[in-house]
Amino acid sequence: MTFKEIDGIVKHYEEEIDGCVDLMKNINKNLKKEKDEKVIAAFEHTNSMLEFACFVSACYIDLLCTYRNLRRAKTEWEYSYNAKIAYLLIYETINTYHKYQKKIYQEANKIEKENYNHYFQMLNDELREFKEDYGYDKIMSRIRNKSIAHYDRNFIDFYENYEILKDKKSNDVIESFFYFMKPLLHFSYGLIGGNINRESFALSWLM
Numbered sequence: 001m002t003f004k005e006i007d008g009i010v011k012h013y014e015e016e017i018d019g020c021v022d023l024m025k026n027i028n029k030n031l032k033k034e035k036d037e038k039v040i041a042a043f044e045h046t047n048s049m050l051e052f053a054c055f056v057s058a059c060y061i062d063l064l065c066t067y068r069n070l071r072r073a074k075t076e077w078e079y080s081y082n083a084k085i086a087y088l089l090i091y092e093t094i095n096t097y098h099k100y101q102k103k104i105y106q107e108a109n110k111i112e113k114e115n116y117n118h119y120f121q122m123l124n125d126e127l128r129e130f131k132e133d134y135g136y137d138k139i140m141s142r143i144r145n146k147s148i149a150h151y152d153r154n155f156i157d158f159y160e161n162y163e164i165l166k167d168k169k170s171n172d173v174i175e176s177f178f179y180f181m182k183p184l185l186h187f188s189y190g191l192i193g194g195n196i197n198r199e200s201f202a203l204s205w206l207m
Contacts, residue, residue, distance in 0.1 A: 013057040020050045052100050053188040059093040060181050067174045076166045083170035084148040091140045119187050126180045
């Protein structure tokens, strides 16, 4: 992607998030006045789907901004800094995604669960492969805990993460994670309308 293309994508999803947040605010206002339990349940379900789509969109454009900054970096330290941000974003995105997945299943009826299972299985397979390829449990968690979410007081431990990150492979990590994020975007927005397009979902891996 060019920087201009990245700017266009970020602007698009900024607008999507703004629209979804406005909807959620209106839903929350109506919830305070609503008495019918079925209507309340419907509002809450819609709200959950909107929250999920906003979460996915925010993670995606955060990562796009970091990816652009990685490509613009002029020094090894600047590159390493942006790589650390990318690793933190990916690590936290994965953790929060699993929480949303659990919540969606809890709120879904039997037919919805059967439908969602196909998509979640494909997404989780992609995620499992990513975790194995890029050391989610060992390398990513170490970088998160010792260099970005916290500064380790043992500077040698801190610096060892800098050595890992300056090898210029962080672009590959982000690009690989997009193979998970792009279909996740299609899925999350499909949930809002209750109509997930299988063809566009499958094609999103190739985009």
